[in-house]
Amino acid sequence: MNAPAPAKDAKKALVAIERLSVRFGTQTVLRDLSLSVPRGQTLAIIGESGCGKTVLLKSLIGLIQPTSGRVLFDGEPLGGMSDRQLTAARTRYGFVFQQAALFDSSTIEENVTFPVLEHRRAKPAEARRMAVDRLRQVGLPESVLTKKPAELSGGMRKRVGLARALMMDPDVLLYDEPTTGLDPIMSDVVNELILRTTELGGDDNPVTSIVVTHDMHSAVKVADRIVMLYPVARLKPDEPQIVYDGPANKIEKSSDPRVTQFVHGEARDRLEELQIA
């Protein structure tokens, strides 16, 4: 085998990337990133708009192919998997998308039961029972089953998205901007749900969560660990793209001005760059 040697702790990691780079044409979005996420950890990925957070999330499940480097799930490189193995690996992930990504013309029941009808060939009555159970977990009543997404508030739609992600009892939950567009109270409800969801599998099979967010309050509240990415275009050639990788509650104390600027939401030099008078 000519595959590169796994990172030191990649064996224990449920999700890992090794020297991952992603380029689109001449634009390098991810550069030489290595990261491993142990089972049960909640990792928040932060960084300014366009730094590559969503590209990283999509790379983890093989929706975007690495230009170089590799992605591993449970120690197995995605690049070496057959289509069938890749599909099987993806069923161990749950996704909670930015806009909830529900089918507008389908009912909530159809939306939530879809994964188990499609991938598990569950019987409709069993799928419905599971849907009611998962909706209750996110604080929604059975009566929402017959509604269409447009009849629900943004916060309810996000919770339906989480209920759908939970249907397959995932090992890993990926959240893309889970609190964007929500008021502070509903944001905190979603934060609490993320925290509770991580405990679902118990000590034996804790859920691993990766949360992409702009919301510093949410990142610090839900995550054990925060990784901050910096846009490649703003880096010198030898600078690492990860500018913070450490405990969530220590990020405020970082001595890197790029990190404190983001944490405190200060425009500083960006105003001049954007030529805002």
Ligand SMILES: Nc1ncnc2c1ncn2[C@@H]1O[C@H](COP(=O)(O)OP(=O)(O)OP(=O)(O)O)[C@@H](O)[C@H]1O
């Ligand atoms: N499929 C693609 N083809 C070409 N360029 C892409 C593709 N996907 C993303 N990009 C580019 O990669 C860069 C990073 O995008 P990405 O969506 O990962 O940013 P982000 O950090 O998630 O931003 P935001 O916080 O605004 O959602 C952007 O410049 C984007 O235009």
